[in-house]
Amino acid sequence: MELGLKPLGRERLVLGLMLLPTLIGLVFGVLGSVLATVGLSFTRWDLLTPPKWTGFTHYVALFTDDKFIRALTNTFKFSALYVPGVVIISLLVAVLMNRKIRGLSLFRTMYFLPAVTSAVAAALVWNLIFARDFGIINAILERLGGQAVCWLCADHILTAVLIVNVWGAIGEGMVIFLAGLTAIPREYYEAATVDGANETEKFLHITIPLITPSIFFQTIISTINAFQAYDYVYMMTRRGQGDSSFPVVVFSIYRNAWNFFNYGGASAQAVELAVLVMILMAFYFWLERRFVVYE
Amino acid sequence: MKRLVSSVLVVAAIALSACGGKPPTQAPAAGGAPVELTFMMWGAPEELAVWNEIVKDFQAQKPNITVKVEVSDWEAYWEKLKTMLAASTPPDLFAMDAPLYLDYQSRGVLKNLQPYLDKYPNMLNGIYPQTLEAYKLADGYYGLPRDFQTIVLFYNKGMFDAAKVAYPTADWTYQDLREAARKLILDTNGDGKIEQYGFYSDLWDMELVWSEAIWAYGGDILSADHSKTLIGDSKARQAWQLFHDMMFQDKSMPDTTTAAQFGGDPFQAGAAAMTTIGHWAVPGYNAVNFKWDVAPMPKGPAGAATSVNSAGFVVAQGSKHPDEAFEFIRFVLSPAGQTRLTELGFAIPVLTSVAESDTFLKQPGPGIHQQVFLDSLAFAHMKPVFKGYDEWSAAVGDGMAVIWTGETDLNTTLNEVVVAADEVLAKNK
Numbered sequence: 219m220e221l222g223l224k225p226l227g228r229e230r231l232v233l234g235l236m237l238l239p240t241l242i243g244l245v246f247g248v249l250g251s252v253l254a255t256v257g258l259s260f261t262r263w264d265l266l267t268p269p270k271w272t273g274f275t276h277y278v279a280l281f282t283d284d285k286f287i288r289a290l291t292n293t294f295k296f297s298a299l300y301v302p303g304v305v306i307i308s309l310l311v312a313v314l315m316n317r318k319i320r321g322l323s324l325f326r327t328m329y330f331l332p333a334v335t336s337a338v339a340a341a342l343v344w345n346l347i348f349a350r351d352f353g354i355i356n357a358i359l360e361r362l363g364g365q366a367v368c369w370l371c372a373d374h375i376l377t378a379v380l381i382v383n384v385w386g387a388i389g390e391g392m393v394i395f396l397a398g399l400t401a402i403p404r405e406y407y408e409a410a411t412v413d414g415a416n417e418t419e420k421f422l423h424i425t426i427p428l429i430t431p432s433i434f435f436q437t438i439i440s441t442i443n444a445f446q447a448y449d450y451v452y453m454m455t456r457r458g459q460g461d462s463s464f465p466v467v468v469f470s471i472y473r474n475a476w477n478f479f480n481y482g483g484a485s486a487q488a489v490e491l492a493v494l495v496m497i498l499m500a501f502y503f504w505l506e507r508r509f510v511v512y513e
Numbered sequence: 514m515k516r517l518v519s520s521v522l523v524v525a526a527i528a529l530s531a532c533g534g535k536p537p538t539q540a541p542a543a544g545g546a547p548v549e550l551t552f553m554m555w556g557a558p559e560e561l562a563v564w565n566e567i568v569k570d571f572q573a574q575k576p577n578i579t580v581k582v583e584v585s586d587w588e589a590y591w592e593k594l595k596t597m598l599a600a601s602t603p604p605d606l607f608a609m610d611a612p613l614y615l616d617y618q619s620r621g622v623l624k625n626l627q628p629y630l631d632k633y634p635n636m637l638n639g640i641y642p643q644t645l646e647a648y649k650l651a652d653g654y655y656g657l658p659r660d661f662q663t664i665v666l667f668y669n670k671g672m673f674d675a676a677k678v679a680y681p682t683a684d685w686t687y688q689d690l691r692e693a694a695r696k697l698i699l700d701t702n703g704d705g706k707i708e709q710y711g712f713y714s715d716l717w718d719m720e721l722v723w724s725e726a727i728w729a730y731g732g733d734i735l736s737a738d739h740s741k742t743l744i745g746d747s748k749a750r751q752a753w754q755l756f757h758d759m760m761f762q763d764k765s766m767p768d769t770t771t772a773a774q775f776g777g778d779p780f781q782a783g784a785a786a787m788t789t790i791g792h793w794a795v796p797g798y799n800a801v802n803f804k805w806d807v808a809p810m811p812k813g814p815a816g817a818a819t820s821v822n823s824a825g826f827v828v829a830q831g832s833k834h835p836d837e838a839f840e841f842i843r844f845v846l847s848p849a850g851q852t853r854l855t856e857l858g859f860a861i862p863v864l865t866s867v868a869e870s871d872t873f874l875k876q877p878g879p880g881i882h883q884q885v886f887l888d889s890l891a892f893a894h895m896k897p898v899f900k901g902y903d904e905w906s907a908a909v910g911d912g913m914a915v916i917w918t919g920e921t922d923l924n925t926t927l928n929e930v931v932v933a934a935d936e937v938l939a940k941n942k
Binding site for chain 1: 588591592595596598599616617620621622706715717718769770771773774903904906907910911914915918920
């Protein structure tokens with residue numbers, strides 16, 4: 219960041235003004251609920267009667283709460299695969315979409331479409347695609363001589379949920395990377411061509427280093443999204459009245475608050491999730507100083 | 514500038530505290546002053562139209578009272594309701610599912626209706642006593658039922674005819690159910706995958722089939738003081754074993770993963786010959802293209818048993834117009850209101866005179882034996898009502914779910930579930 223241009227005088231004022239709407243929203247919309255969540259996490263609150271102070275009880279209980287630990291484990295497993303999945307695939311898609319090919323805008327639109335499709339509707343269609351007996355994936359597998367797989371059962375649910383979540387996130391990742399790619403000066407590639415570099419070498423030695431700011435940004439966004447994953451996951455794994463066969467942390471927060479009258483415990487889970495994300499962010503920013511190149 | 518900011522904050526604080534404070538007690542609008550009530554409920558969108566009809570009939574009697582009806586789907590309803598209650602801006606009247614009643618009543622957000630009932634001592638005459646039981650507490654009623662559900666056996670006549678199996682009768686036992694279900698299995702294209710199952714019912718919530726079976730086998734769900742979960746006792750275990758055998762031995766009942774592929778209701782999808790469910794399913798089943806009818810729940814070693822549960826309404830403690838709200842309840846429980854409600858087709862009216870009239874018994878549809886729903890009351894157990902119900906039912910439903918996907922063993926899991934469920938009960942004491 220230090221290498222970038224620093225805003226001066228008038229520019230600073232303009233910048234401030236442009237940030238104002240977001241800041242107002244944050245301060246009056248989000249800050250209040252964040253503070254309230256932190257406060258409530260130290261109380262027992264059922265929403266209907268006044269909160270009772272309980273100190274760190276909820277936080278201590280989280281360490282032995284099997285359901286929460288299961289949700290947290292699922293969230294970590296999911297995030298560990300989701301983040302690289304989204305970053306790598308959307309970068310590759312962006313590189314493909316950064317060429318002069320026929321129907322480019324059509325392809326770009328198609329890749330972006332999931333981002334503007336209702337997650338609930340999309341997940342329902344995916345459920346049909348993944349269905350064990352009538353699903354198209356298993357039909358293809360069996361046609362090719364393979365074995366039908368129960369995608370939505372315990373053994374494969376992580377894979378199925380990952381596929382759908384990554385599919386849903388490629389569009390936005392692609393846009394970020396396309397912006398980064400178009401900013402790379404063409405001369406670098408021309409110079410490399412003159413020096414006899416092939417496509418792979420150009421990608422590894424020019425594209426990747428110069429696009430590190432976008433990779434960094436996309437990794438942060440994907441990590442936050444991974445820890446907040448809920449809609450596709452819930453729609454693909456729900457069963458009974460509000461249960462999920464693959465509970466993630468956000469699901470656990472929701473269920474404790476709205477089904478179990480346990481807003482204090484749910485708040486503690488939310489705070490713990492936020493703290494974990496913050497720790498990861500601190501680690502990312504440490505990595506940024508070592509690896510990210512700002513031109 | 515600073516002064517401006519601080520005065521704005523003070524005004525905002527006053528406004529906020531005014532919202533949070535107790536609502537002013539108003540004198541009842543004596544026939545004249547217009548009053549607007551809000552009535553919130555869960556339900557299907559088409560229910561709104563019928564409720565607006567009921568409101569119109571009500572207004573013909575009480576022209577000064579307007580009732581704004583808001584219908585949301587089940588999950589959204591409870592979220593919205595809790596938020597409004599927490600913000601001290603509750604709807605005047607709202608719908609209540611009997612098992613959840615104590616979770617709200619014990620937190621002081623419901624108004625005791627006893628003083629109003631005392632004014633109309635005959636009001637509850639003619640209402641099925643089994644439906645009132647859930648709401649009755651030591652110091653009176655904090656809610657009243659508006660309609661109810663008994664669970665019965667639904668069967669697909671065409672599938673029975675094709676398999677040459679006799680239709681279910683009132684004398685059927687769970688063994689008869691199991692045997693018939695086995696005979697009704699079909700693998701039409703011979704690929705080794707079942708296309709038609711004999712039986713399907715949801716095993717997450719107790720109401721659909723498992724509480725009925727446990728009672729019929731002589732077991733129980735909870736101890737009378739709601740401190741112990743009894744679903745793991747030996748008689749109850751026989752009931753669980755029955756469904757487990759039907760699912761994994763006979764394969765006459767699809768596991769949850771398979772059932773989900775039929776939209777969660779293989780009976781409606783024409784892929785299961787029998788199911789057990791309440792009257793709320795009837796409007797949906799009226800639209801299917803096969804012939805079906807209903808029979809009472811099968812009997813077990815301890816005799817016949819089914820479940821009765823009601824949807825009711827309650828008045829918010831913070832309502833500014835409790836008198837008018839009660840007037841509306843009184844109207845919905847009158848023959849006129851109950852008749853309209855019955856025309857909706859989703860439930861059984863709580864007023865005996867309407868339930869036993871042609872409005873209910875001869876309602877439009879394929880002419881099924883509606884009487885079965887009423888006769889079932891004779892051996893119906895009330896779906897348990899206790900504090901912590903929502904969390905307890907999740908501990909049981911979520912805990913048992915892994916059995917019905919075939920992931921875990923019945924007895925071990927059941928033992929663990931009972932421990933977890935008892936913990937919930939202890940916490941909610």
